[in-house]
Amino acid sequence: MAVDYDIIVIGGGSGGLVVASAAAQLKAKVALVERDRLGGDCLWFGCVPSKSLIHASRRAYQVKNAAKFGIHTTSPTINFAEAIAHVQQVIKNIEPHDSPQRFQGLGVEVIFGDGQFIDAKTFAVNGKKLTARAFVIATGSRAAIPNIPGLTEAGFLTNEQVFSLEKCPKSLAIIGAGPIGCELGQAVSRLGSEVTIISSRDHILPKEEPEAARVVEQQFQAEGIRILPKSRAETVEIAQGKKLIKAGNNTVIVDEILLASGRSPNVESLNLEAAGVAVEPGGIKVNEKLQTTNSRIYACGDVIGGYQFTHVAGYEAVVVLTNALFFPVSKVNYRVIPWATFTDPELARVGLTEAQAKAAYGDDVYILRQQFSDVDRAQAEGETGGFGKIIVRGNGDILGAHIVGPVAGELIHEVVLAMANNLKVSALTGIHVYPTLSEVNSKAALLLKKRKFAESKWQQSLLNRFFDWRRSLH
Numbered sequence: 001m002a003v004d005y006d007i008i009v010i011g012g013g014s015g016g017l018v019v020a021s022a023a024a025q026l027k028a029k030v031a032l033v034e035r036d037r038l039g040g041d042c043l044w045f046g047c048v049p050s051k052s053l054i055h056a057s058r059r060a061y062q063v064k065n066a067a068k069f070g071i072h073t074t075s076p077t078i079n080f081a082e083a084i085a086h087v088q089q090v091i092k093n094i095e096p097h098d099s100p101q102r103f104q105g106l107g108v109e110v111i112f113g114d115g116q117f118i119d120a121k122t123f124a125v126n127g128k129k130l131t132a133r134a135f136v137i138a139t140g141s142r143a144a145i146p147n148i149p150g151l152t153e154a155g156f157l158t159n160e161q162v163f164s165l166e167k168c169p170k171s172l173a174i175i176g177a178g179p180i181g182c183e184l185g186q187a188v189s190r191l192g193s194e195v196t197i198i199s200s201r202d203h204i205l206p207k208e209e210p211e212a213a214r215v216v217e218q219q220f221q222a223e224g225i226r227i228l229p230k231s232r233a234e235t236v237e238i239a240q241g242k243k244l245i246k247a248g249n250n251t252v253i254v255d256e257i258l259l260a261s262g263r264s265p266n267v268e269s270l271n272l273e274a275a276g277v278a279v280e281p282g283g284i285k286v287n288e289k290l291q292t293t294n295s296r297i298y299a300c301g302d303v304i305g306g307y308q309f310t311h312v313a314g315y316e317a318v319v320v321l322t323n324a325l326f327f328p329v330s331k332v333n334y335r336v337i338p339w340a341t342f343t344d345p346e347l348a349r350v351g352l353t354e355a356q357a358k359a360a361y362g363d364d365v366y367i368l369r370q371q372f373s374d375v376d377r378a379q380a381e382g383e384t385g386g387f388g389k390i391i392v393r394g395n396g397d398i399l400g401a402h403i404v405g406p407v408a409g410e411l412i413h414e415v416v417l418a419m420a421n422n423l424k425v426s427a428l429t430g431i432h433v434y435p436t437l438s439e440v441n442s443k444a445a446l447l448l449k450k451r452k453f454a455e456s457k458w459q460q461s462l463l464n465r466f467f468d469w470r471r472s473l474h
């Protein structure tokens with residue numbers, strides 16, 4: 001029986017928009033179902049507003065701390081509402097890129113509504129039954145709400161409210177020390193709030209290389225951000241108009257609470273059972289081809305858990321696109337997935353941590369560490385905290401890299417390019433412009449050659465004998 005569409009995409013965010021626009025441009029008949037606005041978390045409540053708020057807060061910090069460069073100012077007046085207005089303006093500037101008109105212009109049928117599967121081949125929305133050869137679920141995630149007694153009654157913010165606050169909370173407790181808690185914690189602190197971060201683990205940013213996360217943690221402490229390590233928020237009460245959180249032996253009393261304790265997949269309203277799509281605790285279950293347990297239904301982005309980043313949703317969307325429209329032969333490969341946490345200093349990563357590399361390759365692991373204090377440009381800019389660390393095998397294969405320091409999120413891409421193209425670490429020793437921060441990569445990369453030479457007694461003795469011989473000729 002003929003179907004209505006080649007592909008129906010459910011969810012118009014980072015993943016779904018890529019599938020829908022590319023499929024339409026490839027001449028497929030495409031419907032895109034969105035229950036709210038196109039753009040997803042990244043545009044409305046995620047990457048775009050967070051990076052805009054971080055930028056405003058960095059300016060405040062730089063003005064406050066300009067005296068070390070001989071620039072003396074009075075303490076800046078921070079108008080939080082204007083900082084939020086900047087955030088909202090950036091969203092407005094980017095929004096047209098994700099507008100329904102743009103997608104309709106590309107040939108996508110955009111349907112606003114909250115639909116559900118009624119069987120393995122049919123999705124119902126706004127009272128209409130739509131059939132397709134393939135479906136893509138790209139409904140994203142939302143803030144997980146931990147089961148903490150008193151939390152709901154006391155009230156809390158998530159990433160969906162924080163970017164439209166009218167006033168900077170005088171004090172803010174953040175539950176969770178992952179990227180959301182750390183990025184927003186530092187930003188709101190720099191804009192004037194007294195911030196406490198409740199971290200269930202012994203250090204912040206637990207998914208990162210521990211020594212890199214410690215550099216960020218030290219900066220947070222230097223800025224007066226209170227971190228409660230190895231603490232879980234256990235109860236919340238209202239006391240004299242404030243929110244009182246018990247976390248282990250600590251009591252935190254604040255005006256507002258921000259939840260940043262992980263994400264829940266948006267699956268509830270889709271009636272996935274009717275379509276034979278299985279869901280696991282982290283999200284929709286998929287295979288390497290991103291097929292769900294119903295092979296005609298694909299899923300990508302935050303809703304499948306895993307790496308919850310905009311660029312990963314985009315990468316997965318391309319895998320889904322080729323599999324769903326043509327033949328299901330493409331498999332995801334997560335070997336070279338970079339990401340960055342936009343704290344100050346930034347922390348960027350690609351590939352394995354040192355512990356993962358040692359578990360996989362034992363003694364055949366070299367750690368090439370270059371401090372920013374030995375990079376002249378970092379000295380010039382007073383940004384000497386932090387380091388670049390490239391993890392390699394003895395044959396020069398790059399296993400991973402971690403950069404904590406200025407513009408780490410930009411600097412990581414040189415290593416990403418090398419890894420993605422299976423280049424040896426020596427490829428990073430090519431000529432770099434002096435003085436640039438990217439010398440952190442070339443200097444680190446050179447260390448393998450230096451280390452191997454230092455370890456090789458025969459090379460050293462050969463060269464000693466060679467120079468002895470050459471001098472003897474004169």
Ligand SMILES: Cc1cc2nc3c(=O)[nH]c(=O)nc-3n(C[C@H](O)[C@H](O)[C@H](O)COP(=O)(O)OP(=O)(O)OC[C@H]3O[C@@H](n4cnc5c(N)ncnc54)[C@H](O)[C@@H]3O)c2cc1C
Pocket residue numbers: 010011012013014015016033034035036037038039040041042045046047048050051113114115138139140141159180266269270300301302303308309310311312313
């Ligand atoms: C504060 C914050 C900061 C972040 N910063 C970064 C960053 O700097 N870099 C980065 O790479 N990532 C960042 N992320 C993560 C990034 O936002 C997500 O990984 C990305 O948006 C996931 O894309 P997606 O397509 O899976 O979901 P989304 O982009 O959220 O799209 C899902 C869409 O599906 C719709 N939807 C949901 N349910 C239904 C339904 N039943 N029917 C129809 N439509 C539905 C939603 O309305 C939404 O439009 C951040 C996230 C947060 C919260």
Ligand SMILES: NC(=O)c1ccc[n+]([C@@H]2O[C@H](COP(=O)([O-])OP(=O)(O)OC[C@H]3O[C@@H](n4cnc5c(N)ncnc54)[C@H](O)[C@@H]3O)[C@@H](O)[C@H]2O)c1
Pocket residue numbers: 146175176177178179180181183198199200201206207231232233234260261262263307308309339340341342
């Ligand atoms: N720059 C970026 O790319 C960026 C920025 C923000 C978010 N993101 C994405 O969004 C995802 C979600 O971020 P997140 O920070 O919410 O989640 P996360 O899962 O990375 O971190 C949440 C942390 O909160 C802790 N936690 C949970 N319950 C707690 C409790 N009761 N008390 C104290 N701590 C508790 C968890 O142990 C965990 O370490 C990230 O994994 C990332 O993929 C990316």
